[in-house]
Amino acid sequence: MTTAARPSPKDVDPLALPDVLRPAIEARRTEIESQRRLPSELVATLRASGAFRIFTPREYGGFESSLTDMVTVLEAIGRIDASVVWTMWNGNLGFFAVWLRDAGVATIWDAHPDPIIVNSTRLTGSATPAENGYTLSGRWDIVTGVDAADWIALFALVPPPGGSDDSEHPEVRVFCVPRDAVTVLDTWHVGGMRGTGSNSVVVDQLFVPAEMTNDVFAPFRIDRPLYRIPAFTLASTGGAGAVLGIARAAVDEIVELAGTKVTEIGTPLGHGEHVQDAIGRAEAALRSARLLLFAATGTIDDAAAAGAPITEAMRAELRAAMSNAGEISRIVLTSMYELGGSSSLYTGNRVEQLFRDGLAGTQHGILGRAQFALAGRVRLGLDPQSPIF
Structure with a gap:
């Protein structure tokens, strides 16, 4: 594995990233919304801080953080800005440095010592x-952070040899292609998560060298705790922490509003029993969802550290915890929006934006109700019925 001329790991603890990045993010909030993407100056700040190197191996200047630490960081960034956290989540594929072949790794890291790799897990492409x-060839919608990316990892199906044996399933592969090799379609005209720049990309008969692709279930080429966890588990989990952070920010905003907003009878909003009840329920719900999520990631981290198998049951429990985080976040966001009354209607109001962004985040398939059914199938001893589990 080539490691010459790689950047050294940052002096900052990755868990300190939210505090380090907060001023730069808050200063760009209006631009993030209006530009429908992260401003290039902010991307540069994120990159320089190591925000896209949380799962990158130490040999390549990364933090090589645990799954739990990644979720912790994204939860905290979610409290600052939803579009930033969503872009950070989708752009943390630094583990490709020990997943692709050496030649593919050299192609990516020699071109830029701190590359940003984003992905689309939609199985809407085909490869021969x-x-x-x-x-x-194919079209992939909702590719978050595509404008900030150096490389894009696209999922596609490769038909079985001959293509006629129904007993064989198509192979799921990941294809890593340079940003300038795709056509980007300006499709991201949305209500929530406007600043993620999640446009569509298209390729047509693009040749991808063998070293730039891998089976989605291929193991890592290095044996250390983080890289004993399946790649898809690493890539998919962060969104649950992100939506919990967004929902937590909405509670923070309503708590602040409750001390200053006066009701129609002249009393502070926070003096209303229904407000107190809703805040208490939101706090309990978010804390319980967080505990469940971190218990699931902690179980996987502990197994990886011990060199024990990362079982289907562990991953199924994590999927259920992620979906629970999405469901609870949706409930809390709606409750806080209602408590804000007419204040929640106005653009420029934090609750209005958090509501839009948070509900958009909870629409992600990995946080959807179908993941509960997947967990149920595994608990019943049945096939999980997912090509990317």
């Missing part, structure tokens, strides 16, 4: 084997 690689 070619000499020394594959030919890739």
Whole structure:
């Protein structure tokens, strides 16, 4: 594994990233919304801080943080800005440095010592084997952070040899392609998460060298705790922490509003029993969802540290905890929006934006109700019925 001329790990503890980045993020909030993407200056600040190197191996200047630490960081960033946290989540694929072949790693890291790799897990592409690689075609929607990216990891199906045996399933592969090799469609005209720049990308008969692709279930090429966790588990978990952080920020805003807003009978909003009840329920719900999520990530981290198997049951419990985080966040966001009354209607009001952004985040499929059913199937001893579990 080539490691020459790599940046050294940052002096800052990755858990301190939210405090380090807060001023830069808050200063750009209006631009993030209006530009429908992260401003280039903010991307540069995030990159320089190591915000996209949380899962990158130490040899490549990364933090090589645990799964739990990643979720902790994203939860805290979610309390600051939803579009930033969503972009950070989707752009933390630094583990590709020990997942792709050496030649592919050199192609990426030699071009930029601190690359940003974003992804789309939508299985809307197809690929066929070619000499020394594959030919890739397809359209992938909602590619968060595509404008900030150096590389894009696209999921696609490769049909079985011959294509006629119904007993064989298509292979799921990840194809890592340079940002300038795709056509970006300006499709991200939305209500929530406006600043993520989650546009669509298209490729048509693009040749991808063999070293730039991998089976989605391929193991890592290095044996250390973080890299004993399946790649898809690493890549998919952060969104649950992000939506909990967004929902927590909405509670923070309503608590502040409750001390200053006066009701129609002249009393502070926070003196109303229904407000107190809603805040108390929101606090309990968020804390319980957080505890469940961190228990699931902690179980996986502990198993990885001990060199024990990361079982289907562990991953299913994590999926259920992630979906629970999405469900609870949706409930809390709606409750806080209602408590804000007419104040929640106005653009520029933090609750209005958090409501839009948070509900958009909870729409992500990895946080959806279908993941509860997946967990139930595993608990019943049935096939999880997911190509990317």
